[in-house]
Amino acid sequence: METSQPYKTIPRISGAPLIGNLSEFRASRLDLLLRVSRECGDIGSFRIGPVEVVVISSATLANSLLVGHAEDFNGGPIGRIFVPLVGEKSLIFQDGAPHREQRKLLAPSFHPKRLAEFCQSMTRYTQEAASGWQDGQMLDMVHEMTILTMRIIGKTMFDVDFQNEAPELREAMMVTLEHLDHMSSSAPIPLSWPTARNKRARAAIATIDNSIRAMIDERRRDSTDRKDMMSSLLQVRDDAGQPIDESQIRAHIVTFFSAGHETTALALSWTWQLLARHPEVYAKVRQEVDALGGKSPGFEDLPRLSYLQQVIKESLRLHPTIFMIARAAVRDVEIDGYPIRKGQMVLIPPYCIHRNPEYFPEPERFQPERFETEREKSRPKQSYMPFGSGPHTCIGSHFAMMETQLIMATMLQQLDLELPAGEQVKPQVLTVSLRPSAYKMRVKRRSGDAPQTKVA
Numbered sequence: 460m461e462t463s464q465p466y467k468t469i470p471r472i473s474g475a476p477l478i479g480n481l482s483e484f485r486a487s488r489l490d491l492l493l494r495v496s497r498e499c500g501d502i503g504s505f506r507i508g509p510v511e512v513v514v515i516s517s518a519t520l521a522n523s524l525l526v527g528h529a530e531d532f533n534g535g536p537i538g539r540i541f542v543p544l545v546g547e548k549s550l551i552f553q554d555g556a557p558h559r560e561q562r563k564l565l566a567p568s569f570h571p572k573r574l575a576e577f578c579q580s581m582t583r584y585t586q587e588a589a590s591g592w593q594d595g596q597m598l599d600m601v602h603e604m605t606i607l608t609m610r611i612i613g614k615t616m617f618d619v620d621f622q623n624e625a626p627e628l629r630e631a632m633m634v635t636l637e638h639l640d641h642m643s644s645s646a647p648i649p650l651s652w653p654t655a656r657n658k659r660a661r662a663a664i665a666t667i668d669n670s671i672r673a674m675i676d677e678r679r680r681d682s683t684d685r686k687d688m689m690s691s692l693l694q695v696r697d698d699a700g701q702p703i704d705e706s707q708i709r710a711h712i713v714t715f716f717s718a719g720h721e722t723t724a725l726a727l728s729w730t731w732q733l734l735a736r737h738p739e740v741y742a743k744v745r746q747e748v749d750a751l752g753g754k755s756p757g758f759e760d761l762p763r764l765s766y767l768q769q770v771i772k773e774s775l776r777l778h779p780t781i782f783m784i785a786r787a788a789v790r791d792v793e794i795d796g797y798p799i800r801k802g803q804m805v806l807i808p809p810y811c812i813h814r815n816p817e818y819f820p821e822p823e824r825f826q827p828e829r830f831e832t833e834r835e836k837s838r839p840k841q842s843y844m845p846f847g848s849g850p851h852t853c854i855g856s857h858f859a860m861m862e863t864q865l866i867m868a869t870m871l872q873q874l875d876l877e878l879p880a881g882e883q884v885k886p887q888v889l890t891v892s893l894r895p896s897a898y899k900m901r902v903k904r905r906s907g908d909a910p911q912t913k914v915a
């Protein structure tokens with residue numbers, strides 16, 4: 460670390476002797492992060508026993524760290540529990556040149572033209588789900604949104620309809636994701652230990668490996684473009700004309716599957732209950748959807764759903780489904796005059812940055828108009844970062860926004876959703892994800908026929 464100026468001191472919140480802020484960390488991470496942000500400002504810290512954790516709450520510092528100093532940090536220990544599922548070759552665990560190379564190779568697979576091909580599956584599966592919901596039925600929203608986004612990710616990633624096909628792969632994915640949830644919420648036991656739970660998780664991971672290997676073999680025999688991510692990845696060639704190797708494809712597909720459906724399901728779940736609590740916003744969204752004239756929404760209709768997009772963005776501001784981004788310094792480094800030592804863990808919580816009143820006055824108020832184009836442009840970069848920032852920024856952000864818009868518009872064409880009086884929705888955190896507690900909404904079917912879409 461070289462600097463001509465003396466270092467600035469990172470302020471720290473008070474804590475109990477020895478354990479520091481451990482009790483607060485256990486009771487509510489969100490409140491603890493907000494406390495650091497409120498008491499310390501742009502940068503501050505708390506303590507878990509002897510370990511000091513730095514928290515960044517300003518857009519400028521987030522930019523310095525995630526973009527300017529990206530090479531000085533890695534993801535740290537928090538995300539490592541995902542290694543057994545997604546593998547070391549996952550984008551999440553790569554850094555520097557190998558990471559840049561993979562992102563470059565993947566860019567065409569996430570190009571809007573390619574994403575447009577996924578729209579039909581998104582609307583079709585939503586229509587099927589919505590058609591099955593009866594007038595007056597109470598829907599467990601988080602559950603229903605998770606089933607729907609899982610079906611969509613299965614279809615768009617590897618052309619499998621989990622409702623009718625590959626039950627063993629679906630089950631294995633569910634077992635593994637549930638196991639990772641368990642590992643994040645309790646003292647982690649290494650996967651190699653022969654507990655019953657571990658054996659089940661290892662068997663599930665082996666099933667996922669075998670299924671994906673079989674899919675790759677099948678695609679190599681028949682190279683028809685099936686318009687899914689797997690076909691797209693198999694077509695990629697690097698500058699030397701070489702394809703992506705099989706283990707790398709497996710890592711990408713499993714990463715997209717696990718990173719791509721729950722985050723979106725949670726974003727949908729947060730947004731539905733916000734809409735129900737703000738009838739004037741709900742009415743405006745419904746009007747926008749009705750202006751499609753009953754046509755099943757497609758890629759070309761997304762610009763016509765701009766208010767819905769503002770609603771989703773505002774929902775992700777209040778409830779970023781990845782509520783904090785974790786990094787650890789790989790060397791001593793100075794961030795805007797603050798010293799960060801090698802190994803130091805730094806948290807960058809969109810949850811706090813999005814509540815900074817300097818960027819978002821009355822931050823707790825739900826106000827989609829904040830995302831009108833001009834107002835959006837007037838705010839500093841990184842003041843809004845539900846998809847992260849820098850080299851590891853979410854590769855699926857357009858996929859996720861498109862999917863959320865299409866699912867909501869398609870559902871609203873068929874039905875209204877009411878939140879029963881007194882239904883509580885509380886934030887729950889697990890590792891880095893922010894989930895709404897389970898809650899129910901009542902279906903009110905709208906009259907008229909459901910819009911039709913071609914079935915592929």
Ligand code: HEM
Pocket residue numbers: 534550551552562714715716718719720722723726779780781784785844845846847848850851852853854855856858859
């Ligand atoms: C509302 C939905 C989503 C949210 C809020 C979200 C959020 C994020 C965030 C904050 C990061 C950065 C993590 C970091 O820097 O440590 C990230 C990375 C990532 N996301 Fe998403 N994501 C969403 C949907 C998706 C979807 C649909 C996909 C894939 C189809 C996806 C794939 C990924 C991948 C592969 C990474 C790692 C990128 C890298 O390390 O280079 N995400 N996401």
